[in-house]
């Protein structure tokens with residue numbers, strides 16, 4: 281809950297609070313619950329960026345609120361649209377840090393927009409240092425607040441509506457950062473997105489991905505969270521996973537298996553295994569057999585993702601013939617996989633490519649080099 285300091289001691293960043301925390305703050309100000317609902321709605325449904333916009337609150341109340349709290353919003357720094365319609369949004373945060381989000385539109389054959397997916401960032405940089413990932417090379421700087429996560433989505437939603445005449449349909453937490461390493465803020469943000477007074481999205485439309493933080497997977501299970509869970513697997517043996525994902529050193533495939541079986545037991549939900557296919561590294565018949573064995577841990581799907589090469593990374597996107605062979609091996613194992621071709625490669629918006637190109641110091645990382 282919010283700090284025990286009296287509210288006179290500090291000003292609150294409203295969008296860093298969960299809904300219960302906002303209700304608590306309003307309670308401390310002597311406001312009824314419906315007032316905190318109104319404020320919540322202004323922030324997340326109507327996109328208010330100041331108290332002045334909250335016209336169903338009296339002037340007096342707005343002034344009181346602005347004496348104890350403030351509203352911070354992301355500033356759009358740059359927007360780039362790819363040949364395939366994918367758009368990358370680069371935001372500046374209040375402290376000068378930057379994050380990116382991506383809108384990935386899919387179209388019906390007649391050109392009308394079908395699915396509009398937003399890939400959202402949850403941290404500035406990332407500590408986990410996966411060898412293929414541009415964000416991992418930045419190191420970790422800080423977690424985003426729930427408001428900084430939700431703002432990426434609400435601003436893109438507005439843009440999507442102007443461009444395609446419809447709201448975004450899906451959200452994936454697969455941008456910069458490891459979502460479960462910023463557990464509280466990510467959970468609060470999904471609560472806001474699914475709240476009828478927030479974006480009112482079905483949790484089925486939200487996918488949170490993780491490299492396999494087992495304690496947090498267990499917690500998601502115990503809280504019976506209804507969003508979808510995706511595991512960034514990318515290698516199907518400890519030996520190969522160790523080489524590209526330093527997290528596997530401390531949380532290996534056995535630990536992952538245990539947490540996922542617990543997850544399925546508690547939620548009865550399947551998971552998706554995301555598998556970036558790298559040429560000559562994880563695309564052999566043996567890799568396919570290992571991957572098939574992992575899919576039998578619990579009901580699951582496999583997404584094979586065609587990697588967009590990242591400058592300075594040795595691993596390369598698998599050639600088409602290797603992809604075809606890998607799919608044949610999987611099929612022999614009775615595993616059906618969906619192939620996802622990375623989008624927006626001409627604007628560096630593809631999987632693993634999100635990172636600032638400007639020179640900047642490196643943050644914390646668990647990678648050895």
Ligand code: SF4
Nearest residue numbers: 406409410413416457
């Ligand atoms: S793949 Fe995910 S966990 Fe790994 S370095 Fe990149 S952002 Fe971090």
